[in-house]
Amino acid sequence: MTAKEQLMHHIEEQRRILNSLLKSGGKVEEIYRQSLVVDALLEKYMQFQ
Secondary structure: OOHHHHHHHHHHHHHHHHHHHHHHOOOHHHHHHHHHHHHHHHHHHHHHO
């Protein structure tokens, strides 16, 4: 698995966590922090392009 594929897998995992927080009505702070994690990973992924 390439570094890009590993990063994509990690992004998918983190998005699942974010979606779970959103569905379960998680705390706003937790949702915000998780969205920052996903955003940072997406930025890193776009640098591979």
